[in-house]
Amino acid sequence: MPTDTVQDAAPQEKTLPTAVTPERLEKISAAAYRIRHHALNMGEVQGQGYVGQALGAADMLATVYGDQLNFRAEDPHWDARDRFLLSTGHYAIGHYAALAEAGIVPVEELETYGSDDSRLPMSGMSTYTPGMEISGGSLGHGLTIAVGMALGLRCQGSSARIFNFLSDGELDEGSTWEAAMGAHHHQLGNLTAMVDINALQADGKTDTVLRTEPVTEKWESFGWYTQRVDGNDVGALLAAFDNAAAQATAVGRPSVILCDTKVGRGVPLLENREKAHFMRIEENEWQICREQLTAGYEGKASA
């Protein structure tokens, strides 16, 4: 087996929940920092974009790519890989940063983000980018595809797991709940949904657009193993993913990790800015953002 994979253990060997050690915390926090840094650089190339979402979701992406997913960086189509499905196509900026962090996309390629002929379009598409499993963007699709993949892999004897990243806005879509029912009906214990609850959608705060709460009770009532955590707390994320992994099985309850996150997390300038789905950042602010990000990360690391 190649040595440059994040996790390449035989998937049949079920790993029991391991302790959230300082080493794991440090490793994932550092990865999240780099993902945020990449996202700011990519945002600067475009002059604007979904930087707020990328910063908010960086800890989730770092945890799943850095600690949970079984994949081969040099062979993104490896049959036995775990699948990570990004339904929220506009989060691609964060996903590309995670793919770079994982060694699937070269870091130097990130500067092509959203440019003509780039493999990294503004909205994520499987037909463009290695490691991108589906074309998201039309919201509410990801979990339905994930159900099919989970069924398909299970019936072919694969023990790979399927992770679907979705946003709280996608909980507006009826198809998400069709899929939630389907996953429970078919007992897709190999499926884990991770929902970024940043409480913000295109037209404003989620509770003013279409109230989705109580979210935890909804997923529980659909029969899913449901956890809700601070999605910007790496320790809490690791523990939640460990719990989900511990009960993942070919036939069993699907699991969901509801992650409350903060748009712009890690950059106070953006955290405190009026929240917007599509955040405008002035030309002179990118460097300030990077400096604030680094100061915050180093301050926390040395504390």
Next chain:
Amino acid sequence: MSTTTEAPDTAAAAAPPAKPKLKTSAMIASFADPGQKTSNAPFGHALVNAAQENDKIVGLTADLGKYTDMHIFAQAFPERFFQMGMAEQLLFGAAAGLAETGLVPFASTYSVFAARRAYDFLCLDAAEPNLNVNIVGGLPGLTTGYGPSHQATEDMAIFRGMPNLTIVDPCDSIDIEQAVPQLAASEGPTYLRLLRGNVPTVLDEYDYTFELGKAKVLRGGNDVVFISSGLMTMRALQAAKALAAHNVDVAVVHTPTIKPFDAETVLKEINTDRLAVTLENHSVVGGLFETVASAVVTAGVGKRVVPIGLPDQFLDAGALPTLHDRYGLSVDRIVAKVLSELG
């Protein structure tokens, strides 16, 4: 409903006893003529046969297994069949997911639900990545008397705009039996306009085999050329026989693949002095007629083409024989139309 064709009984008190009205349930399971040779559930049996050869084939449905002949496959391969419930977005999203793992899904529901309700999922999850997802749509065109909720009169119009999608409109059980393995073998997504239940067997009387992407000349004729697809090819063949009694010699060209369309074969047949008529179980908007018309215009052929198809309107509920006659799909109406065109 037009009151001129269906006068209320109360208005005819003094009139002689009216012919009993046909019931909607007439022909509910089959549009076969009385005594016609049929084959039961050809799609279900063809899928079972194909699945015996190809272990990647799986089947799924949205609570319409028994009504799309998918139950035959489900009984034969329970471990390769997935019931997705009455959730068409899930049905086709999951079909795409199954195809992503290397399987070859056939996903069935009614055409109205596939085309109208789940379009976005088929378009982006199956067609854009060009996955081998096979859509099986029951009740295409006017094959039910339930009214617009179930009559997919514009399904081909909706689907023709979807890049990568192959569209097949089979005539009979022979077409379906031969098409299924070819759909499984072809790359990319396909849409099959399913004929279910007791499906007429018609094309065995002709020197015919189904070839994906090919139109076939079923019979020659000097006066008229019919270009037809789906069950209208059966009607076209019947009308051609009936027109012979009027000394009208009719050729029939069957075009079961609507997209990609075999324009070469069709143009060769159209570009003659014969009266050219298209026949389809679909709205005259966006289906076979417009496919032929665009091929004719693109080739610069100056030729009039007469459409026989469903009108651009929401259709009545009722019994299929009544409705087919009302909307011009019956053999009698085809014959009358051709005779009037020939003057």
